[in-house]
Amino acid sequence: MIAPTTALATAALVLGALAALGVYYSREVDSVEDYLLARGSADGPRTTATLVASVMGVWILLSPAEAGAVFGGLSAVLGYAVGEALPMLAYARLGPRIRELVPAGHSLTEYALARYGPAMYVFVLVVSVFYMFVFLAAELTGIASAMSFVAGVPRWQTAVLVGGVVLAYTAYGGLRASIVTDTVQTVLLVPLVLLTGVGAVAALGGPTAVHSHVVAADPTLLDPTFLTGLRFGVWVAVAILGAELVNQSWWQRVYAASDPATLRRGFHIAAVVNFLLVLVAGLFGVLARGYVDLTLDPAAAGYDGSVAFFVLLQEAFPDLLVFAVALLALLLVSSSADTLFNALASLVTADLPRVLSDPDDRTLTVAARLLTVVVAVAAVSVSLRARSVLQLFLLADLFGVATMVPLLSGLYLERVRGGGALAGGVAGLAVGVAWFPNALVRGTLTAVPGLAGLLPTPDFLVAFLGALAVSTAVTAAGVPFADRFDLDRLDRDVRRLGANDATGDGELATDGGDHQTDGGEL
Template sequence: MVTSTVALGLAIATLTVFTVIGIGFSRGRVDSVEDLITARNSATGGRTTATLIASVMGVWILLSAPEAGALYGIAAVIGYGIGEAIPMFAYSKLGPRIREIIPDGHSLTEYAYARYGGAMYAFVLTVSVLYMFVFLAAELTGISLAFQYVAGVPQWKTAILVGGFVLVYTGYGGLRASIVTDTIQMLLILPLLIASVALVIFALGGASGVYEGIVTTDPTLLDPGFVPGIRFGVALIFAILGAELLNQTWWQRIYAADGADTVERSFRIATVANGLILVLATLLGIISVGNADVVTQFSSENYNAGTAFFLLLEGAVAEWIVLGVLLLALVLVMSTTDTLFNALSSLVTADLPRLLVDPDDRTLRIGARALTVIVAVAAIAISLRARSVLRLFFVADLLGTAVGFPLVYGLFTGRLSGRSALASSLVGLAVGSAFFPFPFGLHRTLDSLLGGSLPAPDPTYLLPFAGAFLASTGTTLVTARISNDQFDLDRLSHKIRRLDEPATDGGTQMEADTEVTE
């Protein structure tokens, strides 16, 4: 049994090392708010690829991915792998397009305002912030649960330690600090993950021992024809694709890369790497069910599939292996937490020139750092009350699946108006919500308010996620087809400018012609 003293010592030492690296690298390199939130054209191909991999690989891959595998089997493995690969491939096409038509951009929300107008902007801002905030809370929940389960460390201690240390170096160094620490973290994550899985399989008697344990416990987990598993696997593809289209993380890195070729190449490498890593991580859940006491009925008070991999470690491997997995989990959560801190603060900071009267660079930098602190404190508070990382993600994913396609479709056509994009998003959200198994009895409450007209929730999540994505996509394509609007996409490069450049034409930096876009 790993003691809390050893676990906390490991955490503090690791967090201190990366904090020193982040601050040391960014010292003297953050001279403006542009440097803080964009690090424009500064990342080479290797660093861009590393940060794309590390930014995805949060502690959730040791918690929600195995949880999905434990619940739905091999189909969830395939679904998670494909689902995580597709957004990376999509951004290999979207990234160069974004740099081409908005060369001086910073965030997806400033694009939404300039392209679609105020109403769609407000909706996208709300959804994007909620998605990334829930993602952040899920990460802190995950690492807190892991340390609590393995070493008995109270959740609040782990959450505050991780959130506090990461806040120090991201608040100081911004995106530059995040990218350099991501690079080092990625070099640790891959070998640690592979070694952890290999050592666990060896300790369980090799591949044959693992297979026998699964077949004896629940053979349906290995059945590719298991219908609930197939439905869940397909649902994951829709959920992850839609949600990642609303993730400011990728927009930041598109601009941080040193060229469009770097963006395309790095996202393609991440397509393969992230897909394979998720396959491996989700398999851990199936292995855990076959070789540990995993309770997969969520209605049960003993439900513990959210810590399936750590249940597997208990008593099956040596203490030093458990410590290695804890180190892996800590590095994973840091790689994602610093990314999300930066992404959330950059969203609002990029909008401040439009909201404030001619703010100077110092004001913008203070605003960015203050917002990072607020986000960190709120996420830590939420993480102390959450129970399932997977279900935290699903609430956020529902929002993304409804908004993702209408948002990015405007990069390729001028025929989609702001009203049509917003209407399409709301249609998708309404369809998805009708089938979504909301927690805390919310679905029953909504059904009661609507006079019992809602259909039964889909526990495999296929209908809510596929319904939201396909409904919003279909509505977007139809409305753009019949629309008479014609927005000139070349105007985006004039409406969205660097934060250290003065506004021109007597307007603000993100002023949009709303009579055209709305």
């Protein structure tokens, strides 16, 4: 095993080089608009690279493998891969529509306020921040677990190092720094992940030997029609789609692309690449079952399903190569962590003009950087207490699934209004929580007097599909009774930060009377 001090020092050098690159190429950031969005600055290759790298967090080496090892083998992995491709395909259509209706926009919460009013805005803000914060904490949890397993590095040291270094260049350069580092990470990481998969199969004796070991361990692992895996694949695909559609990271990149055609092409390519990467990574978990005696109960003290990827690597490769893959994981976590740091900062900063009195550009930029620091410290703290990356993701995903249809239907349907959208989101979330099998959620609900006996048998499939179906049905039920909303208003009401527009101060203009009506629908 590599010595912990050597491992930490090497990690610091790798991350330091990445940070220097991000700072150098973002030194010309001169406005809060440039800091948050880098609007229209990304050409085709950069757009594709940042879309791929933003997805490619360290979770890609952990969660899909955990799914393959613990939750259903090949069929579960296929569902996971499809789930990661679906949001990219969805944004290939949604992105140009967002740019058309809200050309000067910054965030999905800004759109929610202008389209639905303050009540739905608060709901969407809570859901989006919660999801992205959990995503960030899960990323730091994953890399801390990997470095601890591979080199014995204390979890807190890895979390602080990664969080601190990524924070340094992201707080300085904003989205421009993230896009530059994403480009480098994509060029390096995509071939390395694929080569690692091929190399592991070769080191374990080739495809025939690998197949024999897995079948001997559990033949259902390679059955694409295995019911348990199919159930997992269906609900995890829905979960990922819902989560990503309320992820501010993608809304930022919708505006960063140079034009709609570039945007569509980038998302289409990212869908294919993400599918292949998740499929390869997930198969590591399936292969691990054939070669290693894993502890598969997440509640057990020795649970190692969440690091099945690295458990298998130790069987296939020397320690030095396993550590090299851990350094790859460092680049992966930085590619998604810088995206999330900046997305969370942009989400809040875009709303500050409604809280502060006529803030200037410098005030907004400083606020964005301070918020990035706060987010980083909080995420590091949470990551030190979490154990399963996948369990963290699923709770956040549920919120996104309940919100996606009520939120995004307003881009196309004029009669979806604030009250109906909020009712749909809340109803869907209530149904999802009632069936959600998470121990923390169930423990909290059963502690409420009289509620324990009313709760249904927990089931992930019912929780996610129920949340989606109910939120859609309740939102649709309000359509025949709602007044029309003029979608052209979104262009007039949302202005660039710091611009001298018709409102006089660059804030998001709102029609108080209309939003008052929406609030009254509640």
